[in-house]
Amino acid sequence: MEDPAQVSKFSEPFNDLASGIISIPINLPGTPFRRGIKAAETVRKELMGIIKQRKIDLEEGKVAPNQDILSHMLLATDENGQFLNELNIADRILGLLIGGHDTASASITFIVKYLAELPHIYNEVYNEQMEIARSKQPGELLNWEDIKKMKYSWNVACEVMRLAPPLQGAFREAIHDFTFAGYSVPKGWKLHWNVNSTHKNADYFPEPEKFDPSRFEGNGPAPYTFVPFGGGPRMCPGKEYARLEILVFMHNVMKRFNWEKVLPDEKIIVDPMPMPAKGLPIRLFPHKA
Known part of the structure; x- marks a missing residue:
């Protein structure tokens, strides 16, 4: 990820995310599950912006390929030589952020x-x-x-x-x-x-x-x-x-x-x-x- 200041902006939605993960999955207004969904959307949107910028920085040589896990994910390929799509990467980073x-x-x-x-x-x-x-x-x-x-x-x-x-x-x-x-x-x-x-x-x-x-x-x-x-x-x-x-x-x-x-x-x-x-x-x- 980027510097800690970028991660800190996600702090507010994290409590809603964590509560939503273990709540009863009822998607109604006011429920922890609904708040968790909205929090995930907020964080995912920020992550997509970071991912797109990182791809540009990698192409221009502004960051090292082994700088962090985000760079590794963007450059990793499967057995068929296919890269992970951006949404998949965002969800994986989201999971790491919640866990940590x-x-x-x-x-x-x-x-x-x-x-x-x-x-x-x-x-x-x-x-x-x-x-x-x-x-x-x-x-x-x-x-x-x-x-x-x-x-x-x-x-x-x-x-x-x-x-x-x-x-x-x-x-x-x-x-x-x-x-x-x-x-x-x-x-x-x-x-x-x-x-x-x-x-x-x-x-x-x-x-x-x-x-x-x-x-x-x-x-x-x-x-x-x-x-x-x-x-x-x-x-x-x-x-x-x-x-x-x-x-x-x-x-x-x-x-x-x-x-x-x-x-x-x-x-x-x-x-x-x-x-x-x-x-x-x-x-x-x-x-x-």
Whole structure:
């Protein structure tokens, strides 16, 4: 995609899109499904303009063929040498934007929430981030080596995603007959799997309601017990991007601010992802120089 400013203009329709995707498919005025359709049309229209301009830029050599996934899609061909059509590309980019927007923003929101509630955790993250900040020259940006040093910060983010996973579950199809908990499940059945079936299972996470980033030290949890990004061949391809986005956010905010929740007892709702009911208003306190 283009620079972040272009992506940010899509932020407003994304909530309607996400709500529409999981809503009852009733296409009537005022329903989440109708709002989702209209939001998709709005974003798709913007994407088509970006795609057409990118095709021109590629032809004129103004951008590199390997610049980003949009360029790759425009240049990719199928087994018959045919290019993807523009609408197909727009829909694929739309899917990537939806998948990468709400999930990351939900995770970041809960990181802010838990750090406000747990000052000892905040202090540990702050110390790690400030050690990295002090190693940089004025104006020097973070690099991949800095990201790899943020081990405790990422453990905290993982513990947040264990307790408040942005995606609560998914439907999967049984690929063969099997028995689970005394029930026979035939091949072809669609099963709804909830991440909390393992994330809050005391067999894998002792004291599951306790916030404990040390769970992710060393080899971390047993395979397929911590699955905010799924697992196996269908693991989310954006996992490393999400890690980068979350850690860069944590670094840049925490080296500047501490904060407190304005509404200490704010409730959590699910619409369509878990989020604080009032948007988690906070009060920022700049660090003293």
